[in-house]
Amino acid sequence: MLLLALIPLLPLACFVVLGLFGKKYFSQSAGWLGTLVLATSAILSLYTAFNYFSDSGKDNGVYQAIVPVQLNWLPFTSDLSINLGILLDPISVMMLVVVTVVSLMVHIFSLGYMKGEERFATYYAFLSLFTFSMLGLVLSSNIFQIYIFWELVGVSSFLLIGFYFNKATAVAASKKAFIVTRFADFGFLIGILVLSYYSNTLDFKTLIERLSDPASAQSQAIGAASFLGASALTWALALVFMGGAGKSAMFPLHIWLPDAMEGPTPVSALIHAATMVVAGVYLVARLFPVFSTNESALMLIRYIGIFSAFFAAIIACTQTDIKRVLAYSTMSQIGYMMFALGLIPATDGHAAGFTASMFHLFTHAFFKSLLFLGAGAIIHYIHSNEMRDMGGLRKLMPVTHISFLIACLAIAGIWPFAGFFSKEEILHAAYQSDKPIYFIALITGGITAFYMFRLYFNIFWGHEQKHSHAHGEGPLSMKLPLILLAILSLVAGFIPFSHYVTADGRPVESHLDLLFSIAPLLIAVTGILLAGWLYKKANDKPARLAATLGGLYQSAYKKFYIDEIYLFLTKNILFNLVGRPAAWFDRHIVDGTMNWLASTTGKLSVRIKGLQSGQVQSYALYFFGGIAALGVIFIYLWK
Structure with a gap:
């Protein structure tokens, strides 16, 4: 149990040490200290996952939810209290591996990328806090602990997004992320209160x-209570x-x-x-067993998820940064993962969408982190985020080129890369449950x-730009994470994921249907x-296509003016x-x-201060x- 507790506590200790003493004592070695700590947490996470999925997590062939650590913190009644504990089950163990491995890759990459930064130790302190926060979230044993x-x-994302605090855009971005998510978190808190009121517990299990x-009294009570035509459970x-x-x-x-x-x-x-972004999916x-009992909640998740997936894909086609x-x-x-969670389980109780969503979360972590770190290597090389300043980098950055290509093939769903397997699982689950959603998801994949x-x-x-940089593609600390993540993006899809992670803990067999895969691949x-x-060689086709699409292209480029709508609502109505x-x-x-x-x-x-003159005669x-x-007065009253 001590080894398990060390997984989140080591990054916390690193944050405290670097936050208090980093600038004075670890200005040059902060990166190595943070990386060593995360490597230890990653090794312990892999060890925990191996033990859990090999034998210790099973009981009669079913993976169990285990609470090896539980501390009674704030008792309210004999039944209701806020506890601090560690919950191990298939999704929390899987997330342990994802968080620590990806965080370790980021720590290693940052050794080269952030070298020379004035606040180098502070950066690694914030990374450690961020990792501790996420590890604490995925290991939480009760719903209020997860809220903490x-x-x-x-807070951690606010600190890291606004790390370059001397840039006005970075400060504005960090405040925007913090404020927008606070509105959403207020709803989450109310939902927690409603669920705990009717269930009379905060403990997840x-x-x-x-x-x-x-058949339970709590379930019947929350189902019977209603507000504006919806049950209390639906609202919660x-x-x-x-x-x-x-x-x-x-x-x-x-x-x-x-x-x-x-x-x-x-x-x-x-x-x-x-x-941060997979926290909502997690x-x-x-709470999927509760969500699966409420079709209205599943429908909300399904439609918001598929619309977000399609909407964001359209906007991504027009951006240049x-x-x-x-x-x-x-x-x-993330929209793909969300709508998969919103699919109605099959009549036999098997929630294929749940397993597919978690599988895509797992594979996506590797190829998306590879894409971002690859983008970091490119930005580090040419000092620009804009595509117009790039072109012809495949010869100058061979490692980045190959790893980025692997990540692109993975996210596109090309066999045998990791994204192919997890996307096929999602599409297959959608086809079985909701065919309109399936067709929208299929188009979104294209x-x-x-x-x-x-x-x-x-x-x-494209157009080959002239780039002459003496430092080359980057140090080994930047290349190594790209290579490791590229390997994971190649092999992660071959893991028999449904043997380990399902909604009810029972391993199931998943089969790849070659005929079904033809349409998504085509x-x-x-x-x-x-x-x-359009883009392999420099030409005017993209410009002509954008001109032909006219207002549609401009709307997508302007992100369909959602930000402008929010600014109008806040400035003209709210303010x-x-x-x-x-x-x-x-x-x-x-x-x-x-x-x-x-x-x-x-x-x-002022009027009465003369009463305190200091004169005894007065x-x-x-x-x-x-x-x-x-x-x-006495004489008057005596009469």
């Missing part, structure tokens, strides 16, 4: 047992999903995600691959292949060929109709009342005058 780490993840069993799950949608940048709470690219590029890899998966293309790609892929290879050809082919290859025809009256009331009524009281007290004190006069007055 949920907010800590938000007990809460799920009580609310997923239709919708509010919990609201929190997940904010963290995972689902429409319409996605506006913070592209701006989050203002942070250092390795941070983007950590946020988009293994931490939350829904954690390579990190923003990858940001919208993340939003689209668009994904197109915009990713639009990015690939613009960077490594559409993906078509998207790649179209991108190659003018709510903010200004509230400010007037605060200034004139609240502050005015306090100022009047202070002024009146001051004037009164005090004696007041004393005898008081006695005389009391005597008069």
Whole structure:
């Protein structure tokens, strides 16, 4: 148990040490210390996963939810308390591996990428805090504990997105991410209160047992209570999903995600691959047994997920900043995971969408972190994020070129790369459950292949720019993570994932249907060929196509003006109709009342300060005058 507790505690200790003493004592070695700590956590995570999935996690052939550590922290009643514990089950163990491995790759890559930064130790302290926050989140044994780490993840992302605090855009981006996700987290908190009120527990295992069993008194009570035509359970799950949608940048709470690219590029890899954006998916998966009992909540998840996937893919086709293309790609892929979780389980109880979603979360972590770190290597080489400044880099950056190509093939769903297997699982589950969703997802897959290879050809082919950089492609610390992640993006799909991670813990067999795979592969290859025809060589075809599409292209390029709509609503409605009256009331009524009281007290004190003159004869006069007055009153009352 000590080894298990060390997995999150080591990054926490590293954060404390580097945060307090890093600048003075570890200015040069902070990176190596942080990397060594994360390597230890990663090794312990792999050891934990091996033990759990080999034998210790099973009971009668079913993987169990185990709580090896439980600390009673804040008791409210005999049944209701906030505990701090560690929960091990298939998805938490899987997430342990994902978070620590990807974080380790980011730590190693940052040794070269962030070398020479003035706040080098601070950067690694923030990375350690971020990793600790996510590890605490995935290991939480109760719903309020997960909320605590949920907010800590938000604080950590605020610090890292705004790491370059001398840039106004970075400061604005960090505030935007923090504020948008706070609105979503408010809904999450209300959902927690509703669920805990009716289930009379915060513990995940007990809460799920009580609310997923239709015969239980708690389940019947929360189902019978209603508000505005929907049951209390529907409202609670919708509010919990609201929190997940904010963290995972689902429409319409996605506006913070592209701006989050203002942070250092390795941070983007950590946020988009293994931490902040998958927290929402993990939350829904954690409570999936409860969600699966409510068709309204599943429908909400399914439609928000598929719309976000398609919407973000369209926008990604028009962006020119390579990190923003990858940001919208993340939003689209998270949409895939979300709608898969919203698919109705089969009549036999097997939730193929759940397993497929977790599988895609697993594979996506590797090829998306590879894409972001590859983008970091490119930006480090040419000092620009814009595709117009790139071209012909395949010869100058061979390691980055090959690894980036592997990641693009993986996210496009090309066999035998990892993304092919997990996407096929999602599409197959959608085809069995909701065919309209399946066709939209199929088209989105083709668009994904197109915009990713639009990015690939613009960077490594296209018009060859002249780049003369003496430092070359980068040090080994930047190349090694690319190589390792490229290998994982190649082999991760061959893991028999459904043997380990399912909704009920029972291993199942999943089979690859070659006939079913023809359509997704053809559409993906078509998207790649179209991108190659438009962008492999410098030409005017893209410009002519953009002109032909006219307003549609401009709308997509402007992200369908969602940010402008938010600015209009906040500035013209929220600020003018709510903010200004509230400010007037605060200034004139609240502050005015306090100022009047202070002024009146001051004037009164001026009037009566002569009473405290320090003259004994005056005090004696007041004393005898008081006695005389009391005597008069006494005589008057005696009569």
